[in-house]
Each structure stands twice: as C-alpha cells, then as structure tokens.
Amino acid sequence: MSDSLLQRIIDESKNMHRAERRVANFVSTSPSKVLQMSMAKLSETCSVSDPTVMRFCRRFGFESYQEFKLHLVQSLVPSAPFAYEQIIPEDSIDNIVRKTCRNSLNAIQRLEEDLQPEKVAEAAQLLQAASWVGIYATGISVVNALDAEHKFQRLGMRCQALLGGKRQEMHAEGARSGEVALIFSQSGHTRQMVDMAIAARKAGARVVSIAADDSPLAKVSDVLIAVKPYEHTELMTPLASRLNHHLVTNMLVAAIAIASGSQFPDQLTALDSWRTDKI
Numbered sequence: 095m096s097d098s099l100l101q102r103i104i105d106e107s108k109n110m111h112r113a114e115r116r117v118a119n120f121v122s123t124s125p126s127k128v129l130q131m132s133m134a135k136l137s138e139t140c141s142v143s144d145p146t147v148m149r150f151c152r153r154f155g156f157e158s159y160q161e162f163k164l165h166l167v168q169s170l171v172p173s174a175p176f177a178y179e180q181i182i183p184e185d186s187i188d189n190i191v192r193k194t195c196r197n198s199l200n201a202i203q204r205l206e207e208d209l210q211p212e213k214v215a216e217a218a219q220l221l222q223a224a225s226w227v228g229i230y231a232t233g234i235s236v237v238n239a240l241d242a243e244h245k246f247q248r249l250g251m252r253c254q255a256l257l258g259g260k261r262q263e264m265h266a267e268g269a270r271s272g273e274v275a276l277i278f279s280q281s282g283h284t285r286q287m288v289d290m291a292i293a294a295r296k297a298g299a300r301v302v303s304i305a306a307d308d309s310p311l312a313k314v315s316d317v318l319i320a321v322k323p324y325e326h327t328e329l330m331t332p333l334a335s336r337l338n339h340h341l342v343t344n345m346l347v348a349a350i351a352i353a354s355g356s357q358f359p360d361q362l363t364a365l366d367s368w369r370t371d372k373i
Contacts, residue, residue, distance in 0.1 A: 099169035100125060101179065102154060104189065110153075116140045117150045121166070123188035129167055133159040178334065194333070201334035205341060208322055214342070217302045217317045218349035221246070224274040224300075227253035228265050230290050235278040238304075238339045242276065245347045249354070259286060266290045269299035276302050280323050280335055282309025291315055304342050 100122055107118035117140045121128050128136060136159075137144050151162040178200070179193045221227055227246065231239035236257055243255035253276075256262045266289075269275065275294035279287045282305035291301045291314045300316045307320035321338050344360070351359035 266293035271298035282311035
C-alpha cells in the first residue's frame with residue numbers, strides 16, 4: 095500500500111459512523127498508546143464495544159486486532175519514499191503535532207541514509223584549515239547561515255555570515271587563497287549563490303556547498319555535502335528541509351571540534367557575548 099496505515103485511517107475517518115470515528119481519532123493521535131493496549135482497553139478508552147473495534151480493523155483489511163497492531167507499528171517507522179505529509183486547514187492540533195514530528199523524523203532518516211560521511215569529513219577539514227570563512231545564503235537559508243556563524247565562532251573560528259547581494263559580491267570577488275566560502279542553498283539552483291561560488295573560486299578561495307546533488311551550485315563547488323531537497327522548494331520550503339541543513343552544520347561543528355582536541359565535541363563552550371543572567 096502506498097499510503098501509511100495512519101494516513102489511511104485519517105483519510106477514511108470522515109466516512110465512519112460516530113463510534114468508529116472515535117476509535118479512528120484516538121488511534122491517529124495516540125498510536126504509540128494503542129500499541130500497549132488490549133482490544134478491551136481500547137474499547138473502554140473510546141467508549142465503544144469490542145465488535146466496533148473489530149469492524150474498525152476489518153475496514154482496513156485486518157482479520158484480528160493483533161494483525162492491525164502489527165501493521166500500525168510498521169506505519170510508525172519512517173520508510174522510503176519519505177513522503178512529506180502536508181498539514182491542511184482541517185487538521186486538529188493533535189494532527190499538527192503528529193505531522194510536524196513525523197515529517198521531521200522522516201527527513202532525518204532520509205538524511206542519514208543519503209548523506210556521504212566522507213564529504214562531511216572533507217568539508218570539515220577545509221573549514222578548520224581556513225584562514226577565514228565567509229558564509230553565504232539567501233532567502234530562508236539565511237537562518238542556516240546565521241546558525242553556522244554562531245556555532246563556528248564559538249569554536250574560535252574566524253567567520254562571518256554574509257547577507258545581501260552587494261555585500262556577498264564584494265566579499266566573493268575579494269576572496270583570497272586560504273579562505274573558504276560556505277554556501278547554503280536548498281535547491282542549488284539559485285543564480286545568486288552560483289555566481290558567488292564562481293567568483294570566490296576565481297579569486298582563489300575554496301567553496302563548500304550544502305545543497306542538492308546534480309545542481310548548478312554542485313558543479314561549481316570544491317566540496318558538496320549533498321542534501322536531497324523536497325519538491326518545489328522554490329515555492330514553499332518545509333521545516334523538514336531546513337532542519338537537515340541545521341543538522342549538517344552540527345555534524346561539521348562536531349567533526350571540527352574533535353579534530354581540535356575537544357573532549358565534548360557536541361557541546362559548545364559559551365562565549366561571553368552569549369552568556370545571559372540566569373534566575
């Protein structure tokens with residue numbers, strides 16, 4: 095079946111009678127709890143009879159409650175093709191919470207399976223050896239650039255998030271040997287970012303890009319950390335897409351910290367400028 099069992103339950107619930115709908119609503123919003131319940135407990139929780147639960151299971155092609163739970167647990171495990179489950183106006187707050195979490199989990203698992211660790215290592219080595227790192231981004235990826243600046247500076251690296259076309263152009267054309275341009279781009283097709291990569295390399299800098307594989311930006315980068323984008327990111331960018339770019343930054347930070355001899359590579363030391371008064 096192409097759709098997950100949970101999605102089928104949500105889609106079908108509008109066609110159910112009131113009692114079955116109560117079961118569908120509980121299963122779709124609390125699937126992990128259902129896995130720990132007997133049929134009698136689920137019936138009691140939803141204020142329905144055992145036969146109602148059985149009719150609910152058979153509606154989806156299962157001959158027993160145990161068979162239904164077996165397929166339900168499989169539905170909770172992210173698997174290819176990692177479909178993005180769109181939040182729609184009719185969604186309850188329970189479904190908003192569930193979809194947001196599931197989409198993020200799917201995105202993270204897809205990143206883990208697709209990412210090439212050797213590219214992360216190569217990029218981390220370049221960044222650590224750089225005399226200065228210019229971080230380039232536009233649009234929603236600006237958030238990723240600022241996050242990288244904050245974390246790299248806390249490692250003691252000389253770097254800056256360069257925002258705005260004119261400023262980026264000036265720095266890229268004035269780049270020097272020993273510097274690195276780190277570029278974030280969801281699609282890898284943004285002309286501004288491709289032009290910055292070309293200009294920085296022409297001036298003598300190396301270019302590390304976090305972008306889609308087989309993209310124009312990928313072709314003009316020295317090192318590409320390929321992160322597969324969701325479709326139509328030029329129109330709308332899901333939170334899950336941005337999350338993966340943040341995770342790659344964390345991987346680079348940890349790799350650089352280990353190479354620098356840190357005992358706690360995934361825990362950054364606070365800098366004075368980020369310390370705040372605590373109550």
